[in-house]
Amino acid sequence: MGRRQRLISTSILRAIFKAKTSSDPDKRPGLLARILAFFSVFSLALSRYRADLFRHLRNKIWQIEEEEYTESFRSPSKGKRTDLISVGDLGYSGSTFFTSPNSKYLIKSLPRAFEQSFFRQRLLDVYVEHMQLEPASLLVRITDLLYSPQTTLGSFFGTTPDHHMVMENILYGKSSCSxxxxxxxxxxxxxxxxxxxxxxxxxxxxxxxxxxxxxxxxxxxxxxxxxxxxxxxxxxxxxxxxxxxxxxxxxxxxxxxxxxxxxxxxxxxxxxxxxxxxxxxxxxxxxxxxxxxxxxxxxxxxxxxxxxxxxxxxxxxxxxxxxxxxxxxxxxxxxxxxxxxxxxxxxxxxxxxxxxxxxxxxxxxxxxxxxxxxxxxxxxx
The missing domain is CATH 3.30.810.10 (2-Layer Sandwich)
Incomplete structure (x- = not known):
């Protein structure tokens, strides 16, 4: 994994393991934190978007146990650095992909602003309601949405995506085969x-x-x-x-x-x-x-x-x-x-x-x- 991908991986994992995450996307940090965040190029400070809502989806709708979910992002080897597994640039959109260390979850970047804004502002609440009514829905299960609350040089110049979507990986099980x-x-x-x-x-x-x-x-x-x-x-x-x-x-x-x-x-x-x-x-x-x-x-x-x-x-x-x-x-x-x-x-x-x-x-x-x-x-x- 290259340096850029490693820094992106670290940013994602910090957001996942953060003990307390605000579900309020409008909450702003202090002035110094905003200044430091602005000069970030690869290592962005990410937060969970509407954390309580996605926790409800995971725990109540899809019956994913929270501790098991979090542990999916830790390295199975004690003392070994935790890193996501880079899957490379798979999409025509320029998205980058990672999997969790145990490959149960796929993390996809959303580099195009209109895609993530459409999902957040228009589709998310409809998506949640549909998943409650249709637990067998084939729409991909999105377990987390990570975002950068602050404008940064990295996102402004397109060097680093400021939105990442965590979702189920239906290829899970492949890596355990010969x-x-x-x-x-x-x-x-x-x-x-x-x-x-x-x-x-x-x-x-x-x-x-x-x-x-x-x-x-x-x-x-x-x-x-x-x-x-x-x-x-x-x-x-x-x-x-x-x-x-x-x-x-x-x-x-x-x-x-x-x-x-x-x-x-x-x-x-x-x-x-x-x-x-x-x-x-x-x-x-x-x-x-x-x-x-x-x-x-x-x-x-x-x-x-x-x-x-x-x-x-x-x-x-x-x-x-x-x-x-x-x-x-x-x-x-x-x-x-x-x-x-x-x-x-x-x-x-x-x-x-x-x-x-x-x-x-x-x-x-x-x-x-x-x-x-x-x-x-x-x-x-």
Missing amino acids: KDDQDVWESYDLKPNDYFYPERDIADGRLAPESVKERLIDVFEDKVRLTIDQKEDLVAQITRDTKILQDNNAVDYSLFLVRYPASMSSADKGDVPVPPGRSAPWRSGLVSRDGRWVYRAILLDFFWSKDALQAQAMTGLITSYNFLKWGRDHGPMSITTSSDEYRTRFLRMVEDMIEIPDSSGQPSGELRTPSQSTRNLIEEV
Whole structure:
């Protein structure tokens, strides 16, 4: 881990282990503390945003024991320095990622101000209410939001993110497997792939380097093999989850799908550890209908609002680009389309990837439009 990442890790851990944290985001420290904080470049003084609210989510809604949660951020080796584990820069947004030492939790930076402000000011209270009503929700479980209460040189110049989100890691259990077994775990960050992605498509894809385009959009070329009841439960849950995103004009969210061979859980190897907290089939692992795979899935990255200035600017850019292409319309981007349209395509993507047996017992999964049951669900919700 480089010096910058180590200092960011230390800032995050200080906020996690702080004995008493104010839940009031408007409380200001003294003048000297503000002056010192302003000159921070990498080591920012972070606080927990609305600490009581997130503690309620952890303890009451998701049944995560508080001491166990805190201990997840300590090194398992006594006397050894506690550091988060750097996972590198995984996202196109420029976010950096860490995992807790035991890999139960994932920490993601939010370098774009409009994303964290949308979540804090518009979505957070709705998110909490939804989690109370839908404990099996597939929206990712966000266990903490850390922020810098003061303006700093590091955040002003973009050298260090001043917001970090702690969330569940549904890849938990992978690191406890042997190296050979780790290699057969698969993960996919899935979005509707029929949108226009200028980073991938403009100038025949030469706008961005291959390293960026490879992580821009994943393609799952197999099928998720479920029973009819499992499929209906999954679609119904995602329909309810995406309704609150649609109502708040959120777009560009994704389905994070993980699968590993079911043979990895055996009498010889033992069971693969499951993520902490309240159990749910798509978190602890759902065995495929044919018994070959174990699936996990959650909804991620629901922080891009169609109302954001960046989304409106990109809408104008794409409109201009389509005009300059002499009428060759590339259609909307996932970040510029309407929330209604994005949700419709997202649900269609989910249905397309599921294979269920038909009345004769044979697999059936080629659904190009939402089924009648899904359309009914959308209308009901």
